[in-house]
Amino acid sequence: MIIDGSETSLRKFLSDLPPVDQVGAEARAGxxxxxxxxxxxxxWAIDMAISMxxxxxxxxxxxxxxxxxxxxxxxxxxxxDLTVPSVxxxxxxxxxxxxxxxxxxxxxxxxxPVAAVATAFPSGRASLAVKKLxxxxxxxxxxxxxxxxxxxxxxxxxxxxxxxxxxxxxxxICGDKAHLKVILETGExxxxxNVRKASYLAMLAGADxxxxxxxxxxxxxxxxxxxxxxxxxxxxxxxxxxxxxxKPAGGIRTTKDAIKQLVLVKETAGEQWLxxxxxxxxxxxxxxxxxxxxxxxxxxxxxxxxxxxVD
Amino acid sequence: xSEFDYASAPESKAIANIASNYGLFIGxxxxxxxxGKSFNTFNPATEELLSKIGYADKTDxxxxxxxxxxxxxxxxxxxxxxxxxxxxYRIARIMQERAREFAVVETLDNGKPIRExxxxxxxxxxxxxxxxxxWADKLEYAGFGTKPKPLGVVGxxxxxxxxxxxxxxxxxxxxxxxxxxxxKPAETTPLxxxxxxxVCQQAGVPEGVVNIVTGDGVTGAALVNHPDVNKIAFTGSxxxxxxxxxxxxxxxxxxxxELGGKAANLVFEDAAIDEAVEGIVNGIFFNxxxxxxxxxxxxxxxxxxxxxxxxxxxxxxxxxxxxxxxxNTDLGAxxxxxxxxKIHEISNSGDAEGANRWSPEVKLPTKGYWYPPTIFTGVSxxxxxxxxxxxxxxxxxxxxxxxxxxxxxxxxxxxxxSAGIWSDKGSKILWAARQxxxxxxxxxxxxxxxxxSPFGGYKESGxxxxxxxxxxxxxxxxxxxxxx
Numbered sequence: 001m002i003i004d005g006s007e008t009s010l011r012k013f014l015s016d017l018p019p020v021d022q023v024g025a026e027a028r029a030g031x032x033x034x035x036x037x038x039x040x041x042x043x044w045a046i047d048m049a050i051s052m053x054x055x056x057x058x059x060x061x062x063x064x065x066x067x068x069x070x071x072x073x074x075x076x077x078x079x080x081d082l083t084v085p086s087v088x089x090x091x092x093x094x095x096x097x098x099x100x101x102x103x104x105x106x107x108x109x110x111x112x113p114v115a116a117v118a119t120a121f122p123s124g125r126a127s128l129a130v131k132k133l134x135x136x137x138x139x140x141x142x143x144x145x146x147x148x149x150x151x152x153x154x155x156x157x158x159x160x161x162x163x164x165x166x167x168x169x170x171x172x173i174c175g176d177k178a179h180l181k182v183i184l185e186t187g188e189x190x191x192x193x194n195v196r197k198a199s200y201l202a203m204l205a206g207a208d209x210x211x212x213x214x215x216x217x218x219x220x221x222x223x224x225x226x227x228x229x230x231x232x233x234x235x236x237x238x239x240x241x242x243x244x245x246x247k248p249a250g251g252i253r254t255t256k257d258a259i260k261q262l263v264l265v266k267e268t269a270g271e272q273w274l275x276x277x278x279x280x281x282x283x284x285x286x287x288x289x290x291x292x293x294x295x296x297x298x299x300x301x302x303x304x305x306x307x308x309x310v311d
Numbered sequence: 312x313s314e315f316d317y318a319s320a321p322e323s324k325a326i327a328n329i330a331s332n333y334g335l336f337i338g339x340x341x342x343x344x345x346x347g348k349s350f351n352t353f354n355p356a357t358e359e360l361l362s363k364i365g366y367a368d369k370t371d372x373x374x375x376x377x378x379x380x381x382x383x384x385x386x387x388x389x390x391x392x393x394x395x396x397x398x399x400y401r402i403a404r405i406m407q408e409r410a411r412e413f414a415v416v417e418t419l420d421n422g423k424p425i426r427e428x429x430x431x432x433x434x435x436x437x438x439x440x441x442x443x444x445x446w447a448d449k450l451e452y453a454g455f456g457t458k459p460k461p462l463g464v465v466g467x468x469x470x471x472x473x474x475x476x477x478x479x480x481x482x483x484x485x486x487x488x489x490x491x492x493x494x495k496p497a498e499t500t501p502l503x504x505x506x507x508x509x510v511c512q513q514a515g516v517p518e519g520v521v522n523i524v525t526g527d528g529v530t531g532a533a534l535v536n537h538p539d540v541n542k543i544a545f546t547g548s549x550x551x552x553x554x555x556x557x558x559x560x561x562x563x564x565x566x567x568x569e570l571g572g573k574a575a576n577l578v579f580e581d582a583a584i585d586e587a588v589e590g591i592v593n594g595i596f597f598n599x600x601x602x603x604x605x606x607x608x609x610x611x612x613x614x615x616x617x618x619x620x621x622x623x624x625x626x627x628x629x630x631x632x633x634x635x636x637x638x639n640t641d642l643g644a645x646x647x648x649x650x651x652x653k654i655h656e657i658s659n660s661g662d663a664e665g666a667n668r669w670s671p672e673v674k675l676p677t678k679g680y681w682y683p684p685t686i687f688t689g690v691s692x693x694x695x696x697x698x699x700x701x702x703x704x705x706x707x708x709x710x711x712x713x714x715x716x717x718x719x720x721x722x723x724x725x726x727x728x729s730a731g732i733w734s735d736k737g738s739k740i741l742w743a744a745r746q747x748x749x750x751x752x753x754x755x756x757x758x759x760x761x762x763x764s765p766f767g768g769y770k771e772s773g774x775x776x777x778x779x780x781x782x783x784x785x786x787x788x789x790x791x792x793x794x795x
Contacts, residue, residue: 019735021755024586034426036320036638044315231585266315267629274315 002239003204007161014160014200020192020228029223035263042259046294047085048274049258050077053290054115054247054282056091058122058215067096068103069311075109078291078308087287088276089145091115094138101142113144115181119170122185122214124149128166135173145179146170149214150198152188160201167205181209181247186225187217195225199232209245215282220250223264230268233278237269246273249282255293258286317631320638322425327415329502332363335371335525336508338378339518345370350527352501355422356635356644356679364501367524372493372533375522379464379491380539382519387491388461390517396447399487401514403440406433409510413503417475418635420502422644422680423598425636435760436479439778442762443487446783450488453780459787461489462565463541466534468555469504470547471497471646472601472702478504480777481544482521483762488786490542493522495534497547499647501525532558540564544785546603549700549726549771556774567775567785569603569767571700572728575721576606576757577743579714580615582733586755588622591706594731594757596630596642596684600704601650603772604729606757608697609686610720613710620688620708628671630684642704645680654682654703661687661696666707692723700726714739718746727769731757750776 003009037045055074057066071090078084089112090100100114116138120126126134135146148170154162167182174180182202186195202210210229213220226248233244246269248261258281265273273279288308296302332349334341348366353359367375387395406413413436414428423432450459465485469477474496485492496504508523524530528551535543535555545555546569559566576594578587594606611619635643645651662668666687675681682703690697690707697707711717721730730749732740740754750768753759760766765781767773775785 018582018584021583021586021735024583024589024755027756028586028589034430034638035317037317038320039318041316041318048315262315271315 010161010164010201010204013204014197017196017200020196022192025192025224025227029227029264032227032263032267033223033260035260037259037263043294043297045259045262046255046290046297049255049262049281050287050290050294051085051088052276052279052281053087053287054089054091054249054280055087055287056215056249056282056284058091058093058117062093062096064096064099067092067099071100071103071109072107073287073309073311074112075104075107077287078294084291084294086112088280089113089115091117091147091282093117093121094134094141097138097141097143113179114142115145115147116141116143117147117149117214118143119148121147121149122216124151125153128169131166132169132173135170139173139178143178145181146174147181147183147211149183149185150202152185155189155194155198160197164201164205167202167207171206179208180206181211181245182207183211183214185214185217186212187219192224192228195228196232199229200236203232203236203244207244209247209280211247211249211282213250215250218251221248221252223260226261226264227268230264230273233273234269243272243278245278245280247280247282252281252283253285254289258290317639319634321634321636322415322418322638324415324419324636326412327419328412329362329416329419332365333501333505333525334365335367335375336505336521336523337371337375338522339512339516341508344368345374350498352420352499354419354679355499355646356676358678361419362502364525367495367526367530369533371524372530372537375493375524376464376466376534376537376539378519379493379522382517383461383463383491386517387520388489392448392450392489395486395489396444398514398516399440399444399447399483402510402516403437403444405510405513406437406440410434410437413475413506415636416502416506418643420500421471421474422635422646424640424643425638426640427598432473432476435762436475439476439479439483439762443483443783447487450783450787453783455784455787456789459488459789462786462788463490464539465490465492465542465544465786466537466540467492467494467544468531468534468547469494469496471500472598472603474500475503475507477546478507480546484777484783485544485786486520488783490786491520493524493534493540495524495526495531498527535559542566542786545569552773565785567777568773569777570728570771570773571726572603572605572768572772573608573698573700573724573726574604574606574729574731574749575608575610575724575747576731577717577721577733578609578611578615578619579717579732579734579736579739580612581735581739582615583735583755584615584618584622587733588619588626590731590733590755590757591619591623592626592630595706596704597758599643599645599682601646601702602758604751604758605702606729606731607701607706608721609706609708610717611708611710612717613712616710623686624669624671627684627686630671630673632673632681632683633676642684645682645703648680650702651680651682654701654705657695657699657701658685658703658705661690661694661707664694664696666690666694666696692720698724714743718743722746722748725771728772729753729768
């Protein structure tokens with residue numbers, strides 16, 4: 001163990017982390033954005049990105065039929081081309097978990113996990129008792145993954161140990177039934193130093209994945225933020241031998257954006273992170289752009305938006 | 312999982328439009344050299360012949376200087392400063408419009424990655440013209456007295472590492488200040504200078520204001536020794552710089568000399584480690600290390616040295632070496648066989664003197680001139696690789712225990728061109744910057760250039776400054792001193 005679980009050891013570990021230089025981190029992310037991904041590597045990247053999408057609907061207006069049609073899209077993103085892989089997961093609110101799980105199981109999507117946003121998503125402003133119940137409720141409904149939010153207020157007021165303990169409690173509830181993704185909401189943490197600190201805090205508390213954002217706050221998954229998180233999982237692996245996943249979410253809408261994310265992964269954490277087990281992209285509109293670019297690569301011309309499904 | 316190797320993404324060569332031969336650019340026209348001699352320029356990445364270039368000898372230099380003098384006395388010195396500025400703006404805009412063409416030609420002739428010529432060399436060269444265009448009609452307010460005057464005809468000799476950018480550093484301030492120029496590009500990289508000559512024609516720059524003469528060291532010496540040249544501006548090796556200083560010592564000529572360097576890149580324990588590693592990579596592997604201000608000596612605090620080196624090696628394994636025209640290439644070709652031999656010679660002394668060499672596994676192309684990214688650890692101040700300028704992708708790593716030891720090692724060099732400081736602590740950065748004997752000091756970054764910022768060195772790294780107001784001063788004199 002790199003910390004003994006006490007508040008003192010956690011504080012010591014986090015304050016010993018090297019700082020992030022904002023200008024340097026942004027320059028590195030900017031340079032990687034100039035990589036030119038063409039032909040065969042583009043085709044590979046598009047399919048990989050599709051298999052990494054956490055297809056998401058997190059609206060007040062969500063209904064069972066909306067979620068069901070999303071499930072159909074998740075299993076067969078392009079009904080005219082069955083070589084297109086299924087997506088990484090479906091991501092919904094708690095009350096839609098059972099509907100999604102049942103639907104996926106019924107239409108051949110047994111292997112696609114359902115992720116639930118629990119712990120008073122998106123703000124995290126509720127008592128721990130409520131957050132625990134929220135998580136238990138999602139798992140009882142059949143969630144395979146829990147996307148929890150951290151208490152940003154506690155983090156920013158310096159109550160790091162409280163945030164740490166909360167993640168630990170939620171991880172205990174998840175046990176071996178569900179993977180735990182911890183949403184840092186980097187748009188509210190603001191500095192890269194905070195992003196690095198929160199990443200380690202979440203990993204030390206037992207996160208299986210660290211996730212940038214809820215998608216409800218801008219800016220969300222900017223390239224430098226993802227870079228800093230990828231550095232954190234890379235260095236955590238060197239320290240502990242444990243691989244933690246990364247999930248950027250929010251603002252990734254185009255194939256170009258997604259490929260830039262894969263370049264960041266390859267040149268930061270390394271190629272071993274290029275798998276849906278260790279990298280996911282939280283998105284909704286992205287999938288259709290990936291499908292259209294895939295068609296373009298195959299046929300040589302762009303189809304209209306009517307050639308991909310709106311679900 | 313399958314591998315995400317980037318498929319090749321080459322920039323098109325077609326846009327380059329390189330002629331099979333070029334004459335000398337004298338008096339606004341391309342003319343054949345008087346003796347009819349020529350030399351070849353090659354693509355160092357493939358060893359393919361690119362073009363035949365006119366060889367200027369003493370008589371051609373004389374013709375070029377005469378044309379520059381004529382243009383100076385009859386046109387350029389009489390023209391209202393505002394009008395001079397317009398020509399510079401025009402040149403800058405044309406360079407931007409033809410940026411892609413310039414980038415491709417630069418990469419073909421020099422061997423540097425297209426990413427660098429596209430994102431650094433060409434935009435910065437245009438920026439230098441824009442910046443100095445603004446100065447042309449404001450010289451009286453620049454703090455050089457009420458009536459600063461140009462020097463007359465300036466002879467300029469530039470190196471092969473940043474061919475167009477060094478041309479811009481030389482020509483833009485000279486023209487803005489009202490001088491006319493005779494410029495000799497490096498023997499191995501004449502093409503962008505000749506393309507620039509076409510830009511001058513396109514911009515309607517008056518005949519003779521800019522003259523480009525191609526050739527070798529003998530050509531350069533003829534320019535230096537020409538009696539009607541008022542100033543020599545040179546960027547290149549310290550040895551040649553010294554020779555120039557000697558040959559103009561009994562004349563009225565002034566000189567600006569930008570010479571060698573062996574920059575110390577100091578990494579303190581409280582640095583942002585990941586960004587420092589990026590800075591180390593950028594410091595020494597940018598432009599294959601063919602950079603006079605390259606951070607070729609990494610001086611790292613002992614208690615973080617292992618961590619830095621481990622991360623540095625991982626990062627170096629990601630450097631993409633190969634076809635400079637591929638948009639994803641990070642490290643291109645060494646510019647010439649001669650330079651490659653020099654890199655081998657000095658680096659091999661590192662092995663012989665007991666330093667430990669490390670390079671990532673890289674597959675170097677079979678044709679052309681290549682050297683893998685290399686670091687030496689266990690380097691002492693007394694090793695040649697810690698003292699001499701290698702001018703290649705070779706980094707010497709030294710360690711220090713206390714800040715004062717870092718400064719002592721950093722300053723223990725015959726050069727003093729640039730230095731880098733990596734620390735998250737402002738007070739330490741300011742303290743170190745005051746102690747370092749170097750003309751340019753970067754903190755938490757490296758190899759950052761801006762036309763407004765003066766560049767130049769201490770000790771054997773040169774005389775004078777280029778860029779900014781300080782650089783402009785080197786092309787002006789106060790009224791009382793004008794002799795012509």
